[in-house]
Amino acid sequence: MIITRPRDWARIKANLAEVGAEKVFLMGCGQCATVASTGGEKEILQAKAAIEATGRTVTGWAVGEVACHSGGTKLEARKHVGDISDADAVVVLACGAGVQTVADSVSKPVFPGLESVFLGNVVRHGVFEERCQMCGDCVLDKTAGICPVTTCPKGLLNGPCGGMWGGMCEVLTDRECAHVRIQRRLTEQGRGRGRATLEPKDFSKKLKPGSVNLREKKGTSAGGGRDE
Amino acid sequence: MSRLRDALARGEFVVTGEVAPPLGTDLSAMKASIERIGPYCHAVNVTDNQGATLHLSSLAASRAVLDMGVEPIFQQTCRDRNRLALQSDLLAAWTLGLENVLVVTGDDPRGGDHPQAKGVFDLDSTQLMEITAGMNEGHDMLGRDLAGATDFFIGGAVFPEADPWDIQLGRALSKVEAGARFFQSQAIFDMERFARTMDELRPSGVKVIAGVLLLKSPRVIDFINNKLAGLMVPDHIAERIRAASDPAKESIALAIEQVRALRDIADGVHIMPLGNDDAVGRILTGAGLSE
Structure with a gap:
C-alpha cells in the first residue's frame, strides 16, 4: 500500500490563504490512507x-x-456536487495519486493534505516499512527475497559497504545490514551467491512517467521503459 | 608509469599517506601537507568529498599533487556521480596523468554536511572497478571502443576487522575479480587477525596496504568509536592512549609499533595522521622505514 503522513498544517493553511478560500471541501481515501490512519473518516x-x-x-x-x-472519484465528486460547488477549495487526505485524481474530477483548486512517502509493507497494524522501490528491474531472485535496492540505505547491489559493523548497518545503526541478511538467507538455503558481481541496474526500466495499458492489443509498456 | 604499482610489483614495502582538498579554492594548506608527508610516501591519496562533506574535487586536487612531483591516488566514490559522470571523470583523470585510482562506495549523504543531497549510488564500488578495468582494456561499460584507453592501477578498500568477516572477505575477493590490484585497509589494530586476512587475500595476487591511524588524543578515539562507521578502537588500545601522560606522544609510539609489526605482514602501510602531518616522518623513522 501507499504510505502517507500528515502534511505540515502551516503549508495547508498557506495554500488556502493563497486562493482566499473561506469554504473548504474535504476528501479522504477509503483504501491506503484509511489503513495508514491519515485519510480515513477519523x-x-x-x-x-x-x-x-x-x-x-x-x-x-x-x-x-x-x-x-x-x-470512483468522479462518482464521489458527483454525489457531493453541491457541497463542492459551494467550496472555494478542496483539500485531499490521500496520496499524490489521489490528489491528482480529485484535481481531475473537480473544477476547484485542489490541495494536498498529506505527504506521500513510500510503497509500504504493513509489518503489523500501524507499522509500515519500505521494502520495494518499484524499480522495474527486480533482483529478488538473486538476493534471497530481500531487496538491497530498497533496504540498503545506499541501494548497493554488491555489499556490504565498509561501514557495516557487527552485522549492523552504518546508516541505520539499529538495523541489521541488508547484505548480511541476504548472505545469511542464501547460505541457509544452500544457494551461496558466490562471488558473482551483480550487474549495474537498468534504470531505463523505471523512466517517468510509468504507464501500463492492458487494453493495448500488442505488448505492454511498463514504467515508461522499452518494450521487451 | 605508476611508481606505486612498480614498487609493489618489485616487492618493496610501500608507504601511502592522505590529504584532503580544501573547501574552497585555496590549495595552500593541502600543498603544505603534501610538502610534509610527500617525501615519505610512494603515493598520497586525495580524498573525494570525504565523509560526504563538500571539498574541491579529487580530480583537480590530484593533479595539483602530481604537479608537485608527488604521485597521487585519485579517489572516486560512487555517491556523487552517475555512470556517465564516473566514466567521464575516469577518462579525464587519465588525460591529467593520474594513474592510481581508489574506487570506493562513499559514505551516505545523511552523515555529511549536505544531508538533503540525493545519494547517487548508480554504481557500487565493485561495478565501478569492473568498468575501470574495462577502460584499461580499451572499452567503456557498454563495450564500445574508446579512442585511447586508460591504464589505471586500480585499488579498493578492505575492512579486515569487520564482523562478520566472511562476508567482507567474499566482497574483497569479488573486488579482485572485478579488477582491484591493491587494497588500502581500514585502520588495523589486531595484528594476528590481519595476518590471517593476508593469508586469505594473498593467493588472489592483490597487494594490501595496511591502514595505520594516529590515535592522537582520547577525543579521536571517542570520535572513531561513536561517529565513524566500520571501525572500533579496541579497549586495551584506547586505555593505553587515555592513560598516557602525553597521549600524542604515546600515539606515535603505538603507531611505530604497528608499522613495525605490519612490515612483516603487509605489502605497505597507509598512514592516516589526522592532521598531524609531522608525525608521519617520526613514525616511519621510528619504524626504521626512513632515515
Missing part, C-alpha cells in the same frame, strides 16, 4: 475541526472507496 473529521478552528467553513466531506480510481 482523520477527515480532525481536519474538519482544524479548518473550522481557523474560522473557515467546511461545506462537506467524503471518503470514497479509493481516491486514485478515476471512475
Whole structure:
C-alpha cells in the first residue's frame, strides 16, 4: 500500500490563504490512507475541526472507496456536487495519486493534505516499512527475497559497504545490514551467491512517467521503459 | 608509469599517506601537507568529498599533487556521480596523468554536511572497478571502443576487522575479480587477525596496504568509536592512549609499533595522521622505514 503522513498544517493553511478560500471541501481515501490512519473518516473529521478552528467553513466531506480510481472519484465528486460547488477549495487526505485524481474530477483548486512517502509493507497494524522501490528491474531472485535496492540505505547491489559493523548497518545503526541478511538467507538455503558481481541496474526500466495499458492489443509498456 | 604499482610489483614495502582538498579554492594548506608527508610516501591519496562533506574535487586536487612531483591516488566514490559522470571523470583523470585510482562506495549523504543531497549510488564500488578495468582494456561499460584507453592501477578498500568477516572477505575477493590490484585497509589494530586476512587475500595476487591511524588524543578515539562507521578502537588500545601522560606522544609510539609489526605482514602501510602531518616522518623513522 501507499504510505502517507500528515502534511505540515502551516503549508495547508498557506495554500488556502493563497486562493482566499473561506469554504473548504474535504476528501479522504477509503483504501491506503484509511489503513495508514491519515485519510480515513477519523482523520477527515480532525481536519474538519482544524479548518473550522481557523474560522473557515467546511461545506462537506467524503471518503470514497479509493481516491486514485478515476471512475470512483468522479462518482464521489458527483454525489457531493453541491457541497463542492459551494467550496472555494478542496483539500485531499490521500496520496499524490489521489490528489491528482480529485484535481481531475473537480473544477476547484485542489490541495494536498498529506505527504506521500513510500510503497509500504504493513509489518503489523500501524507499522509500515519500505521494502520495494518499484524499480522495474527486480533482483529478488538473486538476493534471497530481500531487496538491497530498497533496504540498503545506499541501494548497493554488491555489499556490504565498509561501514557495516557487527552485522549492523552504518546508516541505520539499529538495523541489521541488508547484505548480511541476504548472505545469511542464501547460505541457509544452500544457494551461496558466490562471488558473482551483480550487474549495474537498468534504470531505463523505471523512466517517468510509468504507464501500463492492458487494453493495448500488442505488448505492454511498463514504467515508461522499452518494450521487451 | 605508476611508481606505486612498480614498487609493489618489485616487492618493496610501500608507504601511502592522505590529504584532503580544501573547501574552497585555496590549495595552500593541502600543498603544505603534501610538502610534509610527500617525501615519505610512494603515493598520497586525495580524498573525494570525504565523509560526504563538500571539498574541491579529487580530480583537480590530484593533479595539483602530481604537479608537485608527488604521485597521487585519485579517489572516486560512487555517491556523487552517475555512470556517465564516473566514466567521464575516469577518462579525464587519465588525460591529467593520474594513474592510481581508489574506487570506493562513499559514505551516505545523511552523515555529511549536505544531508538533503540525493545519494547517487548508480554504481557500487565493485561495478565501478569492473568498468575501470574495462577502460584499461580499451572499452567503456557498454563495450564500445574508446579512442585511447586508460591504464589505471586500480585499488579498493578492505575492512579486515569487520564482523562478520566472511562476508567482507567474499566482497574483497569479488573486488579482485572485478579488477582491484591493491587494497588500502581500514585502520588495523589486531595484528594476528590481519595476518590471517593476508593469508586469505594473498593467493588472489592483490597487494594490501595496511591502514595505520594516529590515535592522537582520547577525543579521536571517542570520535572513531561513536561517529565513524566500520571501525572500533579496541579497549586495551584506547586505555593505553587515555592513560598516557602525553597521549600524542604515546600515539606515535603505538603507531611505530604497528608499522613495525605490519612490515612483516603487509605489502605497505597507509598512514592516516589526522592532521598531524609531522608525525608521519617520526613514525616511519621510528619504524626504521626512513632515515
